[in-house]
Amino acid sequence: EAQVTQNPRYLITVTGKKLTVTCSQNMNHEYMSWYRQDPGLGLRQIYYSMNVEVTDKGDVPEGYKVSRKEKRNFPLILESPSPNQTSLYFCASSSIGLYSNTEAFFGQGTRLTVV
């Protein structure tokens, strides 16, 4: 079954304690990205990756890091979380190429609370 798997689904942490949210896809997609979803703001892109070792900033990258060492995995790292990073996070993947399978697949989401 094609899927994007995020872990954990729920996380409560304290300010400044480093954390990692994992994302893995089983569709051999080149493109992966992270979004945060906040009420009234929709989905905003944090970082994206076009392929292994190729990452770039999205619209709201401050306070986040990513890495893409393997094609299937794209972890999101918060080195020093702050309360304003309390949000619902989604990982997504899709293939690249003109008229390629034009559907982005999303994970189930990670609800992060920073206290």
Added chain:
Amino acid sequence: AQSVTQLDSQVPVFEEAPVELRCNYSSSVSVYLFWYVQYPNQGLQLLLKYLSGSTLVKGINGFEAEFNKSQTSFHLRKPSVHISDTAEYFCAVSPFGAGSYQLTFGKGTKLSVIP
């Protein structure tokens, strides 16, 4: 750059009534257009997409959307809604040729179906 405006943040509708969720976009290049649905506590799922060709696009669960280039709109419609359609709906665009990556989302419309 692209932008997406979803004109209604919340739409209440009675069961079996028709519904239209409005979406307008702005772009200096040709775009692909998408509607995604997010059911409570779940990730986003593709409802339908417009790549080219017929401007009337049919998707899953009886939804359809019409691309209007002159009005830069991509409104979503369903002739008769069901309780199970209660969800948040997101309109999204990506630049022509970019497939499903480089997505820009609207802020979402919450559809509430009233029994």
